[in-house]
Amino acid sequence: MGTSKTEHFSARENEMALLMKALGHPARIAIIDYLLKVNTCICGDIVNELPLAQPTVSQHLKELKNAGLIKGNIEGNAICYCINGETFFKFQDFLSLIFEKIQNQKDNCC
């Protein structure tokens, strides 16, 4: 095993799980944090910022990009990454719904 039975879940469930999973690593949270801090996107600097080797950072960036959470623009020699706001807002929509429902629930755990 090790494979999720994705075909048995809804597209929405799978999509959200992928987004969550993409943020399910401290290095990737740290990358998002850094990108938010520097606003205008930088790239190789992330390698200096994190306690990880360059190939490892590159791999994490790839996962964030695949999930649509960041974008990468070729800028001559370097590649410049930045937050992809759109995806984050899709994320928020999902969570807002959850939070709304939670708020309407009385605090009755069984």
Place this chain on the structure above:
Amino acid sequence: MGTSKTEHFSARENEMALLMKALGHPARIAIIDYLLKVNTCICGDIVNELPLAQPTVSQHLKELKNAGLIKGNIEGNAICYCINGETFFKFQDFLSLIFEKIQNQKDNCC
């Protein structure tokens, strides 16, 4: 390897990553969805609801519980699970901060 270098990241980064990771599987998203729908918590019904065997569901519930996203109360024979709103709100605090920053960013990817 296979182990994250958690000691090199901040407590907040690690904490958020763990929450995200806990929701990083469609079955666990589906469990949260179901618990939100039925409000007052049910337990063995989750097994009927999901296309997974009982031990697998039990394992997913354990992970959600470890992350603090759900609570489990012994109710005689059965065990009754329900959403733990508190943790979700901690979650929201983190995300609100992100969304706030994103909104303040112009749409300039490099």
Place this chain on the structure above:
DNA sequence: AATCTTTATCGTAATATTGCGATATAAAAA
């Protein structure tokens, strides 16, 4: 053109995750 800089990819080792059958545990029902 040769070299440097920057990032991606390959290959691999260590570990984690997913899923489930078999089994344990514990309360309820008969």
Place this chain on the structure above:
DNA sequence: TTTTTATATCGCAATATTACGATAAAGATT
């Protein structure tokens, strides 16, 4: 008290993730 019901745990196989050294690729610099 035996049986049923409801969950958890063990053990295992298949696969995924994490991390990194080595190397490739591609534009910039000299």
